[in-house]
Amino acid sequence: MPENLLSWITLPWTLRPDTLLGATLLLILAALLGEVVWRGLRWPRLMGYCIVGTVLALSGGGLHPIGPPTALRLAIDVALSLLLFDAGSRLNLRWLRSNSLLLATSLAESVLSAVAVYFVARMFNAPMVVSLALAIVGMSVSPGVVLRVVSECHAAGQVSERVMALSTLNTLYALLAGRLLHGWLQVDSADEVWGEMARALFSFCGSFLLGAALAIAVAVIARRLDLRNENSTMLLLGFVLLALVIAKTLQLSTLLVPLVAGIWLRNGSARPWVWPRHFGTAGGVLVLVLFVAVGSAWSPAIVMEGGKLAAAVLLARFAAKTLVVVSLARPSGVSLRQALALSVSLLPLSATAWVMMLDLAAVPSPWVRELMPAFLSALAWMALLGPLAVLYGLRYAREIDTGEMGRLK
Amino acid sequence: MSLEPFARSAPFTLGVELELQIVNSHDYDLTPGAEDLLRVIAKRRTAADVKPEITSSMIETSTGVCENHGQVIAQLREVRDALVESAERLNLRLCGGGTHPFQDWSRRRIFDTQRFRKVSELYGYLSKQFTVFGQHVHIGCPNPDDALWLLHALSRYVPHVIALSASSPYVQGYDTGFQSARLNSVFAFPLAGRAPFMLSWDDFSIYFDKMSRTGVVKSMKDFYWDIRPKPEFGTIEVRVMDTPLTIERAAATAAYLQCVARSLLTEKPFQPHEDDYLAYTYNRFQACRFGLDGEVVDPLTAEHHTLRDVIRRTLRDIEGHAIDLRADDGLNLIRESLLDEDGGADASWLRATQAQQQYLPELVRRQCVRFEGGTLD
Numbered sequence: 167m168p169e170n171l172l173s174w175i176t177l178p179w180t181l182r183p184d185t186l187l188g189a190t191l192l193l194i195l196a197a198l199l200g201e202v203v204w205r206g207l208r209w210p211r212l213m214g215y216c217i218v219g220t221v222l223a224l225s226g227g228g229l230h231p232i233g234p235p236t237a238l239r240l241a242i243d244v245a246l247s248l249l250l251f252d253a254g255s256r257l258n259l260r261w262l263r264s265n266s267l268l269l270a271t272s273l274a275e276s277v278l279s280a281v282a283v284y285f286v287a288r289m290f291n292a293p294m295v296v297s298l299a300l301a302i303v304g305m306s307v308s309p310g311v312v313l314r315v316v317s318e319c320h321a322a323g324q325v326s327e328r329v330m331a332l333s334t335l336n337t338l339y340a341l342l343a344g345r346l347l348h349g350w351l352q353v354d355s356a357d358e359v360w361g362e363m364a365r366a367l368f369s370f371c372g373s374f375l376l377g378a379a380l381a382i383a384v385a386v387i388a389r390r391l392d393l394r395n396e397n398s399t400m401l402l403l404g405f406v407l408l409a410l411v412i413a414k415t416l417q418l419s420t421l422l423v424p425l426v427a428g429i430w431l432r433n434g435s436a437r438p439w440v441w442p443r444h445f446g447t448a449g450g451v452l453v454l455v456l457f458v459a460v461g462s463a464w465s466p467a468i469v470m471e472g473g474k475l476a477a478a479v480l481l482a483r484f485a486a487k488t489l490v491v492v493s494l495a496r497p498s499g500v501s502l503r504q505a506l507a508l509s510v511s512l513l514p515l516s517a518t519a520w521v522m523m524l525d526l527a528a529v530p531s532p533w534v535r536e537l538m539p540a541f542l543s544a545l546a547w548m549a550l551l552g553p554l555a556v557l558y559g560l561r562y563a564r565e566i567d568t569g570e571m572g573r574l575k
Numbered sequence: 576m577s578l579e580p581f582a583r584s585a586p587f588t589l590g591v592e593l594e595l596q597i598v599n600s601h602d603y604d605l606t607p608g609a610e611d612l613l614r615v616i617a618k619r620r621t622a623a624d625v626k627p628e629i630t631s632s633m634i635e636t637s638t639g640v641c642e643n644h645g646q647v648i649a650q651l652r653e654v655r656d657a658l659v660e661s662a663e664r665l666n667l668r669l670c671g672g673g674t675h676p677f678q679d680w681s682r683r684r685i686f687d688t689q690r691f692r693k694v695s696e697l698y699g700y701l702s703k704q705f706t707v708f709g710q711h712v713h714i715g716c717p718n719p720d721d722a723l724w725l726l727h728a729l730s731r732y733v734p735h736v737i738a739l740s741a742s743s744p745y746v747q748g749y750d751t752g753f754q755s756a757r758l759n760s761v762f763a764f765p766l767a768g769r770a771p772f773m774l775s776w777d778d779f780s781i782y783f784d785k786m787s788r789t790g791v792v793k794s795m796k797d798f799y800w801d802i803r804p805k806p807e808f809g810t811i812e813v814r815v816m817d818t819p820l821t822i823e824r825a826a827a828t829a830a831y832l833q834c835v836a837r838s839l840l841t842e843k844p845f846q847p848h849e850d851d852y853l854a855y856t857y858n859r860f861q862a863c864r865f866g867l868d869g870e871v872v873d874p875l876t877a878e879h880h881t882l883r884d885v886i887r888r889t890l891r892d893i894e895g896h897a898i899d900l901r902a903d904d905g906l907n908l909i910r911e912s913l914l915d916e917d918g919g920a921d922a923s924w925l926r927a928t929q930a931q932q933q934y935l936p937e938l939v940r941r942q943c944v945r946f947e948g949g950t951l952d
Contacts, residue, residue, distance in 0.1 A: 256601055258600055258601075258666055260600075260663075261600070261663070261666040264660075264663040264664055265663070265664040265665075265666075320682065322599065322606045322607055323606075323607060323608070323611070324608075324611050324665060327599075327665075327666050331666075392933075392934075436940065436952075437934075437937055437940070438600075438601065438602055438603050438936040438937060438940055440601075440602045440936055498664075499611065499614070499615045499664050499665055500611070501614065565607075567682055567684070
């Protein structure tokens, strides 16, 4: 978008988020606020970024209705790839095999929350397609928010482990279901069904193969270089970017590829892989941009329109997830307290769902106009509540480390 | 509080306690999983017991009273398998080793019980630094006087079992140069070290009462001695060993101590003496620093020998008792390890593995595989 880039450079004095000066100031503000909430309230820095996004949206300077410009969309895709790759790389499939009730929890909470969301949306007279899209959104929990809160707070324990595993799994299911819905929406007549199915299959297989290729490439470099060092991290970042570009070119899922790559890497060999959180400083800036952007994805007007439906849908989702998690808690090896903490931690809704819905919305279809108010309102409700829910869930489960507080400067 | 009476126990029976590391399966750092593990394993019945330890990334298992090496192995295997299975359900792993090679001590959390909170308040950072993992062996004694006699006679063998069990070369991400660096954490405690030289239980009771009146100690638990009497069980407890990497090694070390104890008490080849302690801390240092290659001094003859030679000689001396106690399998494991090219102790294996892998998380993963009884690729 040459005009777009031009406006970034020629209008630095206009204080809008889509100018270079505006964007830079936002970046500084988010970083500052992140530090303030960390020092003052012991909230993860991520909260600072989300607050800046929310204020931006409230003031009408958010990304709705224009959507993210191309340059920003690229930053979002890269940041999200990093987070999903990281989330995938923490999913231990052996754990699911040895604790089959955890796998059952995952399947049941995903299915039940999708069903609950679907029926609530239908009760609000939402069209079927819109209800289906919301059901898919309701299934998933943002692995990015979960991962960031867990790692920023150095949380460790069953709730941390399980919220990471469950959010990664339900995001995986949601991505697969979302692709199917995407295909189904393209079908105009019965003749096209087979063609669409083939395309969906190509997308799945392609994403899995590309993900596997990325994982193998990372494993090969990691064997020779230590991933904990800054330069190797840059190399890792480069590989993730490359996979992203290839996925875009082949029209594969930019969300599925990094997630599959992470899972593949973690489970392909027994050797542990450790790299710095969000790939060092470069990744950190991207993650900041991502959360400011998601936080500002809505507008007050749209919440007036879809806020009620969104609230109902989120409540149904919370009830469904809680019901499953709590009823399977004891046999799967956690206490009631931990199960409650886990249920609360399963609230976040964020960038993954957003990008998924943006991709869906790219399909020219009249119902998109009906989906977006409810969906963006849900994002708005969860912008601050989501990360806080994880934080307080983990605190309630006593999984947050306080050791760092005693550290001298 | 005065000292409790010395309970009766069958002579030369054994009890083994192992403190184990709880690590996560992602980066293999220590992780606070004790409470979850205890909850899950509570449903299982095992002959050996499972208990919490001072920080929440440690767990302790202790066998019941065993008569011989075979029983120790059987009980440890049973509880090991139950623990490993429970840990798997929680995405946790367990391993031996006297220290975690790269944990950050400040991140450890105190396990929430009244006693641990009190200890933590008193000792401050020492209690978190105390996230080290040891093996304790109880030996049944016929009566309290024999217990004290054995306690002091065994002091000469303390360096042997330190060298045989050494498995803590790495601390906080660095090679300490020691085979067993764990004991350095224990020495920091004010009541650590050797027990005072007393051979009669009456004298010992008077000593305990005096100490108790000062308010410094309340129970035998407050003494962190290398070997201490445990009147409640009617045993003495040898506490200098690192938790070895495998339960086989742990059982073998216990069998070695059992045979030595039996030979000492039945043959009384020498009388323990205060002068035995002249070189005690020096010899112990040699064992910690150099393991089986350490050189110990006989304080009476002033002769120097490597621990490898001294242990070899001891194995010959206790052969008859090994047969009586059916400890052969255990002692053979020790015999073989003395011949081992790369040093023979677990610490040497850890160094060799790290030299090859150059990656501490992978080292810990391999420790887990060895503890679980699996095979390494």
